Amino acid sequence: xxxxQYRKRFHYKLGGIQLSQTFNVEWSWIKDFVTKxxxxxxxxxxxxxxxxxxxxxxxxKGIESHGVNRFKPIYLDRLRDGIQSPVTNFEIIRETATxxxxxxxxxxxxxxxxxxxxxxxxxxxxxGMGMVAxxxxxxxxxxxxxxxxxxxxxxxxxxxxxxxPSIAPTFGVENMLGTNPLTLGFPTDEEFPFNLDCxxxxxxxxxIEYFAxxxxxxxxxxxxxxxxxxxxxxxxxxxxxxxxxxxxxxxxGIGEELAGYKGYGFATFVEVLSAALQQGxxxxxxxxxxxxxxxxxxxxxxxxxxxxxxxxVGLESFKKTAGDILRELRASELAxxxxxxxxxxxxxxxxxxxxxxxxxxxNEGVQKELIAIRxxxxxxxxxxxx
Amino acid sequence: xxxxQYRKRFHYKLGGIQLSQTFNVEWSWIKDFVTKxxxxxxxxxxxxxxxxxxxxxxxxKGIESHGVNRFKPIYLDRLRDGIQSPVTNFEIIRETATxxxxxxxxxxxxxxxxxxxxxxxxxxxxxGMGMVAxxxxxxxxxxxxxxxxxxxxxxxxxxxxxxxPSIAPTFGVENMLGTNPLTLGFPTDEEFPFNLDCxxxxxxxxxIEYFAxxxxxxxxxxxxxxxxxxxxxxxxxxxxxxxxxxxxxxxxGIGEELAGYKGYGFATFVEVLSAALQQGxxxxxxxxxxxxxxxxxxxxxxxxxxxxxxxxVGLESFKKTAGDILRELRASELAxxxxxxxxxxxxxxxxxxxxxxxxxxxNEGVQKELIAIRxxxxxxxxxxxx
Numbered sequence: 001x002x003x004x005q006y007r008k009r010f011h012y013k014l015g016g017i018q019l020s021q022t023f024n025v026e027w028s029w030i031k032d033f034v035t036k037x038x039x040x041x042x043x044x045x046x047x048x049x050x051x052x053x054x055x056x057x058x059x060x061k062g063i064e065s066h067g068v069n070r071f072k073p074i075y076l077d078r079l080r081d082g083i084q085s086p087v088t089n090f091e092i093i094r095e096t097a098t099x100x101x102x103x104x105x106x107x108x109x110x111x112x113x114x115x116x117x118x119x120x121x122x123x124x125x126x127x128g129m130g131m132v133a134x135x136x137x138x139x140x141x142x143x144x145x146x147x148x149x150x151x152x153x154x155x156x157x158x159x160x161x162x163x164x165p166s167i168a169p170t171f172g173v174e175n176m177l178g179t180n181p182l183t184l185g186f187p188t189d190e191e192f193p194f195n196l197d198c199x200x201x202x203x204x205x206x207x208i209e210y211f212a213x214x215x216x217x218x219x220x221x222x223x224x225x226x227x228x229x230x231x232x233x234x235x236x237x238x239x240x241x242x243x244x245x246x247x248x249x250x251x252x253g254i255g256e257e258l259a260g261y262k263g264y265g266f267a268t269f270v271e272v273l274s275a276a277l278q279q280g281x282x283x284x285x286x287x288x289x290x291x292x293x294x295x296x297x298x299x300x301x302x303x304x305x306x307x308x309x310x311x312x313v314g315l316e317s318f319k320k321t322a323g324d325i326l327r328e329l330r331a332s333e334l335a336x337x338x339x340x341x342x343x344x345x346x347x348x349x350x351x352x353x354x355x356x357x358x359x360x361x362x363n364e365g366v367q368k369e370l371i372a373i374r375x376x377x378x379x380x381x382x383x384x385x386x
Numbered sequence: 387x388x389x390x391q392y393r394k395r396f397h398y399k400l401g402g403i404q405l406s407q408t409f410n411v412e413w414s415w416i417k418d419f420v421t422k423x424x425x426x427x428x429x430x431x432x433x434x435x436x437x438x439x440x441x442x443x444x445x446x447k448g449i450e451s452h453g454v455n456r457f458k459p460i461y462l463d464r465l466r467d468g469i470q471s472p473v474t475n476f477e478i479i480r481e482t483a484t485x486x487x488x489x490x491x492x493x494x495x496x497x498x499x500x501x502x503x504x505x506x507x508x509x510x511x512x513x514g515m516g517m518v519a520x521x522x523x524x525x526x527x528x529x530x531x532x533x534x535x536x537x538x539x540x541x542x543x544x545x546x547x548x549x550x551p552s553i554a555p556t557f558g559v560e561n562m563l564g565t566n567p568l569t570l571g572f573p574t575d576e577e578f579p580f581n582l583d584c585x586x587x588x589x590x591x592x593x594i595e596y597f598a599x600x601x602x603x604x605x606x607x608x609x610x611x612x613x614x615x616x617x618x619x620x621x622x623x624x625x626x627x628x629x630x631x632x633x634x635x636x637x638x639g640i641g642e643e644l645a646g647y648k649g650y651g652f653a654t655f656v657e658v659l660s661a662a663l664q665q666g667x668x669x670x671x672x673x674x675x676x677x678x679x680x681x682x683x684x685x686x687x688x689x690x691x692x693x694x695x696x697x698x699v700g701l702e703s704f705k706k707t708a709g710d711i712l713r714e715l716r717a718s719e720l721a722x723x724x725x726x727x728x729x730x731x732x733x734x735x736x737x738x739x740x741x742x743x744x745x746x747x748x749n750e751g752v753q754k755e756l757i758a759i760r761x762x763x764x765x766x767x768x769x770x771x772x
Contacts, residue, residue, distance in 0.1 A: 098484060098514035099697040128484035129515040133698050156659070169715045171724040176715055184655045186662075194658070196651035202644050219643050228721035251638055251648050255721075257605050258588050258644075262637050265582035265730040268715065269570045272580070273542070276572075276707035277698035283714050311485040312519050312663035321662035328669050329555045329562055329654065335614035335641075338557040344651040
């Protein structure tokens with residue numbers, strides 16, 4: 001299946017390029033459909049509403065790679081394969097005034113994530129700071145959802161998660177670390193919060209799938225082959241990533257020349273905070289494949305940090321200064337040929353301004369998947385794009 | 387003055403290349419000398435001991451760019467110019483169980499930083515987490531000193547600081563953000579803590595000074611010119627950085643191709659946390675030059691976060707898992723032609739293993755500076771390299 005991660009970042013440059021025929025559905029329709037399906041897969045109604053909200057938050061921001069595109073392969077298929085549970089047992093293993101360790105028992109990552117960040121926020125509201133470490137979780141959707149929760153509550157938010165091994169360490173060639181986002185957010189006096197939601201690799205598989213589809217080489221430095229060279233042949237990379245013959249380079253690239261050790265260091269920090277505080281799994285344990293080649297539970301780990309701005313000089317003062325900084329950055333001198341300077345979260349906000357009117361564009365692959373999901377459930381309702 | 391930042395990262399590759407004749411002094415001698423000079427500049431004895439410890443911690447790790455190399459230009463000259471105060475008034479503006487806002491009144495950044503991180507650690511030890519935001523501070527030395535403090539106390543440590551504008555935003559060309567380190571550390575079961583102490587730009591001025599001296603071009607992508615192009619002529623870059631005709635690129639490089647918006651986002655996060663929690667200065671306000679062209683107080687801001695691992699599954703368990711992750715990374719498959727895979731803080735530890743025996747190598751420029759400092763103070767003692 002094609003992921004459209006590229007649209008997030010290249011949206012304004014590529015303009016109207018479409019990867020396939022798309023059909024725009026109304027937000028209310030997709031919300032109802034996805035929720036109904038989640039419920040049909042055994043997820044309790046309240047939890048299903050959360051899972052849908054996290055999933056569509058991604059589409060609303062234009063991050064299709066983590067939205068309805070993933071509904072079937074990442075969530076429904078894993079539920080069907082029995083490697084994650086529709087009913088979420090959110091067990092608090094240990095708790096102090098500001099901290100908690102939670103076992104998610106392989107339930108829905110979005111439910112675990114939402115409850116865990118809410119705990120961190122509640123602790124921050126009472127004690128100034130809060131942090132929750134989670135083990136035995138599953139894919140929790142876009143990390144930025146949780147920092148947005150914190151920002152809405154007037155808090156600085158931080159979150160990270162480990163993931164299937166895909167980044168090679170600096171001077172190494174083996175896919176060891178997950179794309180491990182180090183996700184940061186805070187409130188501002190503008191219409192949208194600061195939200196830096198990014199993998200600690202330069203890129204992700206989705207962008208290389210895009211390059212392959214449009215016949216472009218992958219820029220040098222994004223991917224390292226087993227022989228240590230920078231791979232650029234996009235179709236070859238996609239195959240090599242699957243069989244372990246290639247790995248993603250950390251932010252900063254291959255080797256040390258452009259400071260790849262920094263991205264590698266950030267990825268390592270996220271890996272450790274996602275496992276060592278909670279006695280969770282890490283690195284190769286997170287492959288999702290057992291020694292005998294079968295699919296197995298991922299047992300992912302996450303962490304969630306909330307810091308209440310009210311505990312410092314106050315929310316309004318914080319928001320004003322934060323906004324002033326962001327506005328001053330955007331108003332600084334533009335590079336010739338560029339249209340504008342953005343701050344983190346702004347592009348996603350602009351996409352939502354457009355999409356809330358136009359609805360959600362679904363590409364043909366996703367349309368077919370939704371039809372197959374309906375058929376599989378034995379439902380007869382006609383979908384809008386049929 | 388020549389900074390030797392390159393030695394930290396290129397140490398093992400460049401081996402024996404020396405930029406100038408060096409002379410190794412004993413640690414006890416340099417410690418006594420630096421402390422005596424700080425005291426002669428009006429710093430109280432206890433504070434002078436802290437300033438020396440932070441300064442030499444950098445040399446011990448092989449980060450000469452932040453060590454004795456900076457003794458005169460960054461600390462003594464600024465004291466003499468009256469833009470920072472030898473006596474540090476560490477004023478707590480506001481305090482809660484887990485948080486504090488501190489005004490440093492332009493005292494010694496190392497003293498402010500050490501006290502602030504100690505406060506964060508003390509709060510974490512009592513309540514699980516602690517965070518201190520500081521305003522009106524001065525250059526606080528290597529950020530990694532403070533995360534090392536946290537790690538020694540069994541805590542995850544995070545710190546950041548704003549600085550003189552030098553990084554251009556993605557799609558911009560103007561030096562707006564400081565090199566804003568996002569510095570992360572934690573304890574492990576090994577002989578040294580994890581310590582990722584890095585600017586959110588690809589590089590710093592010091593490395594370009596090195597390229598200029600050895601006649602090398604600066605790798606494409608590190609520096610952006612006012613016309614938006616990647617500058618590579620090292621001597622031209624050094625001049626352009628001074629007059630604002632060039633800016634450093636964020637980690638990830640110029641534009642979005644290799645995800646420069648991520649480094650830009652991290653730098654922005656550090657800028658905001660270094661100002662908005664404490665009503666401090668930011669961006670262009672931090673130039674150190676007044677509108678009439680005179681040197682002025684920097685009024686820097688920092689933040690310090692400590693998270694007690696004991697509040698989660700316990701220190702020993704944390705250290706073991708963290709160590710296991712780092713060892714597994716180092717033992718993963720090596721790129722052909724590379725010698726080994728490191729983890730953050732390891733190179734610095736290895737340099738200290740060597741240097742604690744051999745003493746501190748001082749290049750000719752620093753030797754001359756130390757002689758001039760002695761003469762200036764009217765002292766007559768002979769220095770070891772005279």
